[in-house]
Amino acid sequence: MRTADVITSATRNAFRSKLRTTLTVLSLFVGAFTLTLTTALGTGVNDYVSKQVDSISTGDVLVVFPAASTDTTDGPNPYDPDQRQQSSTPNPLGSGVLLDDDDLDEIAAVDGVDRVDPVRPIAVDWVAPSGGSDDERFELEVNPTSSIGRSDLVAGDQLDQASDTAQIVLPEDYVDALGFADADAAIGETVELGYRDATQADLSIDVEIVGIARTSLLATGAGMNQAPTDAIADAQSIPGQPDVYIIAVAFLGGTGPGGEVTPDDVDAVKQQLADVELTGMTVEDQLGVIQTVINGIIGVLSAFSVIALLAASFGIVNTLLMSVQERTREIGLMKAMGMSNGKVFSLFSLEAVVIGFLGSAIGALAAIGLGTGIASALSAGPLADLPGLTILLFDPVNVIAVILVIMLVAFLSGVLPARRAARQDPIDSLRYE
Incomplete structure (x- = not known):
């Protein structure tokens, strides 16, 4: 029997018992x-993260904050007058501990660091059109890490940290609220x-x-350059208290x-910072x-699908x-007519592969059809504030890989029955009732 005949026979034999094959x-x-x-899901998230890194990362800055404490002693810690000051508000990145001027000096002394800009804690209550009434005020959150990289802009330019002019990059949803016709009109x-x-x-200032910036995983809130940040921080600092910073x-x-x-440059700086109990993180980190x-x-969700495949493999064996x-x-007749053990093994193995292909192909196509609809609905609804995120991104290479993996599982599941068929004695098989 030629190879083409073996494939044709295997495909036809897979449907001899339609109900049993359908259930498998x-x-x-x-x-x-x-x-x-x-x-x-994994492809969609990773694609979005890659886009975010490309859009907002400059690749040459680190956010630096005190390293998390590793103290594991029971009970309250002894008072240390030299310890860093605790923040009264949560640190968005660090351990709730503030930096001081000595920390800034240590950062500046690290080989590979050209400049250090401290980020001072500030609180902004509202934003309004210039000269606007109380009814036109809106709450505003300022992103303390706005100087770490670029904003994902809809319109306008990036912040100029060296400028003496007070600058702001507003989130896109403030355009209509503040009475601007569009993003370009607000610039x-x-x-x-x-x-x-x-x-x-x-x-007020x-x-x-x-x-005008799009919303992203990191660029939440408004971004301001150093000029207004310093002015607000100076006004909110308590006289007589040492200068402290949430991050640098x-x-x-x-x-x-x-x-x-x-x-390698980034890793070297991180290591030097770690030596002085500081942590440096890039946008990528x-x-x-x-x-x-x-x-x-x-991974947890994929584990459930693997369990389902293992259960299905027993169905193929059965x-x-x-x-x-x-x-x-x-089988005895085929072997008596000269079919080799290898051909018999191939015949039954291919039946398993055919079943595996049908199950995987139909499952993948159904997932693509349903997933595309779900992704579109989420992009227009709950995920509308994260433009560029396709929560379910079906990469053809990944889909083909899933199909091939399941076909391999099916083939391995069919090895035992195929070996049993190949090893049967033709005389005993012909006598079988």
Whole structure:
């Protein structure tokens, strides 16, 4: 029997018992469906993270904050007058401990650090059109890490940290609220920020809108350059108290071509910071934390699909063992007519592969159809504030890989029945009743 005849016979024999084959295919369908969806989820998240890194990372800055404490002693810690000051508000990145001027000096002394800009804790109460009424005020959150990289801009330019002009990059959803026709119309306009000083007196400052930013995983809230940040921080600092900072931004100098910052440069600076109990993180590091958590969730979901595939593999074994038993005399006849053990083994192995292909292909196609609809609905609804995120991204390479993996599982499941068929004695098989 030629190879083409073996494939044709295997395909036809797979449907001898339609109900049994259908149930086996459905069991594989569940695993393929789940695995395709979880793979698409991982691809979508990783693609979005990569886009975020490309859009907001400059690659040459580190956010620096005190390293997390590793003290494991029971009970309260002894008082240490030299310890860093605790923050009264949560640190968005660090351990709730503030930096001081000595820390800034240590950061600046690190080889590879060109400049250090401290981020002072500030609180802005509201934003309003310049000269607007109380009814036109809106709450505003300022992103303390706005100087670490670029904003994902809809319109305008990036912040100029060296400028003496007070600048702000507003989130896109403030455009309509503040009465601007569109994002482009807001560029160059002035808005008023309200805040309270150390005596709780109400103050305000005018800032120029230089950019309108999309919402992203990191770039939440508004970004401001150093000029308004320093003015507000000075007003809110308590006289007589030492200067403290929630984080610091270290600008690196590179050893690569043209002064480019290389990964080795970043790692070297991180190690030197660790030696003085400080932690440095890039944009990639921060997004990597989010990515790790999501990948862990995806891994758990994928484990369920693997369990479903294992259960389905027992179904394939059962289906083919019953087929071998029912076709014992047929196997004996084929071997008596000269079919080799290898051909018999191939015939039954291919039956398993056909079943695996049907289950995986149908499951993958169903996942693509349903997942595409779900992704579109989420992008227009709950995930509308994260433009560019396709929560389920079906990469053809990944889909084909899922199908091939399930076909391999099916083939391995069919090895035992196929070996049993190949090793049967033709005389005994022909006598089988």
